[in-house]
Amino acid sequence: MPEIRVTPLGAGQDVGRSCILVSIAGKNVMLDCGMHMGFNDDRRFPDFSYITQNGRLTDFLDCVIISHFHLDHCGALPYFSEMVGYDGPIYMTHPTQAICPILLEDYRKIAVDKKGEANFFTSQMIKDCMKKVVAVHLHQTVQVDDELEIKAYYAGHVLGAAMFQIKVGSESVVYTGDYNMTPDRHLGAAWIDKCRPNLLITESTYATTIRDSKRCRERDFLKKVHETVERGGKVLIPVFALGRAQELCILLETFWERMNLKVPIYFSTGLTEKANHYYKLFITWTNQKIRKTFVQRNMFEFKHIKAFDRAFADNPGPMVVFATPGMLHAGQSLQIFRKWAGNEKNMVIMPGYCVQGTVGHKILSGQRKLEMEGRQVLEVKMQVEYMSFSAHADAKGIMQLVGQAEPESVLLVHGEAKKMEFLKQKIEQEFRVNCYMPANGETVTLPTSPSIPVGISLGLLKQEMAQGLLPEAKKPRLLHGTLIMKDSNLRLVSSEQALKELGLAEHQLRFTCRVHLHDTRKEQETAMRVHSHLKSILKDHCVQHLPDGSVTVESILIQAAAHSEDPGTKVLLVSWTYQDEELGSYLTSLLKKGLPQAPS
């Protein structure tokens, strides 16, 4: 029995390092290969030993698919391909392929910069890993091998994010990665066609939330930044090199333009240029508004945002600085934070999640006295704000996507168990499909119906067409023919062709039936009565009375005989061929009703 098996190694009832193993009809695919930033040792990566115990990785896995460039979806990739030893193909979209190494490199630099990180990949490993990537276009069907094909759909969320359909034969799984069902400032909404997969694996970060409009959060953000610089304060926005940073840059740039503000905005990382280059390059992946205005003005060409020099941090007066890393755990952002933390006029806005063990986590949890090296204490007087800009589908959006794709079953990942439970019930009730939510390491097995492809001969199709019935796309029709198997291929052909191809002689199959009639007349007369009765009813058929007394209608033969025991009863012997089965049955039932009374 063919089956689909899904085992999350990460993202099973948690929001950490996404890594899901899917097995469809013997093909094994890894969906995402993320890292957990909360750990500094091997626990940051999914436990791949569960795959390596199946033999060599490259032999076991047919491919790896990366949904988007966030590190919780791609951060373990160089480790997996260059240190664990996977040497097969890795699929991702073009923007993800371009941006992914920037983020991996950024994270590597931070990890090495911080020191104390064990077992981390190098720059060369990132490059070698990226050389194994095969980039795909949206809606392009990519043949991984003869049996396995994949197709990407737009997912919103971040630039280049994609949902993937994985298909082996007639069985398919759709993996959403992270997605957003409402368009935002620079990206459109996720979309998928009615592909009716056997299984839809969907993220469920906001499984129970109906999110307020992102516009409100953006307004709030701008208001806070504006107020701070108006009163002469400095604003620090710790970010990772790409993604959220560009979104917020657009926001500030537009606002600065509109309000004609002169306060400088700086971006501390040297990667801005490259990042913005990619946003320009992949303009087709952004939303309609950005694409429309592209001709007049490219949104990613910033007039107000300048490169940051370390000396600028000491300049008097207000300013806004975007600095890496995003969790205030090393490097530039932490240095600027230390300088500005003591002034209550200043503000730090954390636009993303911070893991424990970082200064970002500390200030977000309300700690205002931070112990520094050498027994120093840093008093945080500046304002600390947290603003979530993460773009995930909320409960409504998830339901909408399930409705769009019409899957046979749904599997929830990338969310919290309790919230998943709620959504699971909702999906099962509304769509009447099974919904699963395996924990990490748990395997969900779905049986699927075997589907065998059959070729139909042109002759048979023509024969069918000749009957005058034109095929309709939405109406399935019955087609009669002979199924023959030759060279492991199945074909439906006309019986004549089958006989010819197989070199067989045709056998005649006749059905027979006896009908008892109450009739005292002689057999010949009974036969004549049958003849005239049938002739009156079957006007389109050729009804004949043969010289030997029998009656024929097409291939149907009717003979009247006397009953051996009851002379008042006649026995009609009816026989017909398989081809006239319908007519034969009809005639039999007609005769069983008896003959009309003859005029006396």
Added chain:
Amino acid sequence: MDPECSRLLPALCAVLADPRQPVVDDTCLEKLLDWFKTVTEAESSLLMLQENPCLVELLSHVLKLQDVSSRVLSFSLRLAGIFAAQENCFQYLQQGELLPGLFGEAGPLSRAAWTVPTVRSGWIQGLCSLAQHPSALHFLADHGAIDTIFSLQGDSSLFVASAASQLLVHILALSMCSRAKGHSGPVGGDWPACAQKIVGHIEESLHSATTPQVTQALNVLTTTFGRCHSPWTEALWTRLNPLVACLLERDPIPAAHSLVDLLLSVVRAPVFSSSDCGLWETVARTLSCLSPTQAGPLAVGILKLQHCPQELRAQAFGVLLQPLDCVLKAMAQAPGLPGLLDGAAGDSMMEDTLLSSKSACVGLLCRTLAHLEELQPLPQRPSPWPQAPLLGAAVTILRFCDGSAVPASSMGNHLCGTLAGCVRVQRAALDFLGMLSQGTSPQELVTQVFAVLLEYLKSPDSSPTVLKKAFQAMLRWLLSSAKTAGCSDLSRHTVLVLRELFPVLQKRLCSPCWEVRDSALEFLTHLSRNWGGQADFRHALLGSEVPKLAWQLLQDPEGYVRASAVTAVGQLSSRGLHASPTSPEHPEAQQGLLSEFLHILSEDSEGFPRRAVMQVFTEWLRDGHADVAHDTEQFVATVLQVMSQDLDWEVRAQGLELALVFLAQILGQPDPHCPYAVALPKAAPPGLLTEVLQTLCRVRLFEFVFRALFDCDRPVAQKSCDLLLFLRDKTAPCSHPQEAGGSPDSASMEATLQRWRAGEQGQPLGDLEPEAVLAILGSIDLEGLQGMLAKSSDHMERSPQSLLKDMLATVHVLEENEADCY
């Protein structure tokens, strides 16, 4: 335990015990357990529990709570296990009936929480920590834990099932260790009851008709023989060998993969090196019973062994060679190709596999090639090693893949159809072919190797990954062919290959795929590094457009390629092979390269090319490159000036590397084994030192190095600190801080450094005098700084105190913050 942590613990335990306070971030609980493990390894658990009663209270509270979160429950189970690992602490917890409550049948086992895998996992991990002493064994037996572990072996969670198997092995080993030493008799009456029970369960599972149960038993045994090497394991194998052998009689053989793992684990166990216990016979039978795909890993494992019967090695090698033998036979009419398994009848099972389906054929060939590649460099590889037929087979497979083979048999035709364009097999075959370059091969075959590699490099159908591997294989073969030629010049044949190679390389340097351009540049760099001095190579290279194209790639839109181009052009230039687009032979062109590199260093928006430039500059300085030697001082001053404000800390760190090379050149080498060693360098004479310091001041090295000392990126600061320590120790005899310390120059310098230390790096250091530098060098506590910089920059945030504080602080924060993601 640190008193600060001890002070925070009660509040934390109260939070954990409160079901209204959700613990969202489970990484904190993991880190907390890490910390407890470290603490209990260093001090008495019992004492810790007595001094911190809140811990026991937490455990008993969790037991009483019905609605405790699964995370906290799992944490408590693991924590209890960590404490109970010490026998006296185990007794202490036993007195309070805590352990039966947590691990016995009345505990979480009977609660709804047991359905959560994390809880089951916590239960197993807790028991695994606890099972360290004989009392623990009694505890496990008394509370029926072993039976629960048996059932958990088949758990729906891979993690739980695997942990359960590991725990069984752990208990079995503990049980066997606890009995009197010296007994290694057969499994029976004198074996502890616990061990007997486990062995009995394994036997039962091996008899089972269901594959998962057999797999579980085999996995437990694999771990047992992998971890335990006491004599009792030999007795265990003697008992189980017939049962394992019986599995081979079933059709199909159940859990073949696990069976292979087990046999490999047993054959590797040192206990079996002297005795046999029917092991080799079982292995030999397994080799012949398993399908070719399944038998491969066993065969390669056997061949890696140091000691093993010769016939078995031959059999194992036969298994690996068979698929390639089939490939060679499929091309049988090819002249001069010796067979791999001459005389042996063709294996029908092998042919069936190769013919059955594309995926089976591809899978088998890829595995076989990988196994042989693994084996090739090992000293214990089979001897004689059939280098020539293997090479023939690899070339044939590559020819099947690119469609250039002309097969003579139906099998050949089939393979041709199956393998045509198959990237997976191409990759595996190219890797294997590259590895085969290590052996000695007949010239005729080497010619074929180069021909097929050139075909692949030329082919428009080759994918970027295939091209990369083809370049790698080509490099290995070229280098090995020079080695075997035995003279300083390249062989005539190699020269011919080069002549064909460079036009291909030219083409690939212009590829629209950045991956291909990059692989081509990497290939060029390696080749010139090895052959830069060879006249034939120089001639062929300079006769081609390759140097010019490499130069052009300095402007590539892709950062990775620009970086590789910098390395390649830098390498060519070091070897005098550089050509600028305008005039290759003129010295101005070289100057052009220096300024081109300086331009990249100051203007390139990406870090990779800038880092590559710094590496090339450092290499140039080290090797005395003509441009650098011309005016080293000027060179160093310019480079330091350009890169000192670089945004990429790795560029700045590389700058310090360059500064160190410069220092070493004018002061004398630091210890080669420890470039920054502070105790060893011999001091330089005073006269020379003043001169040196003046030079360093002129090139503004101190401005850069002192700025780097207070860099926000720790590796830069650390490197700078090491460099200054080296310098200070070299200058020790000249240094008179008491005299120089008071000079106005050094005072202002010290003030500037103070500001830099505080993070204000705007102000420059100005012109320096050697005396002031010496004074500052003497006054900074470089050792103290070095100690601090050796720690990670977030060591404060990662400390246990910080962890406890963070966990307490998070309690009141809105849940939304915590549940968010990227």
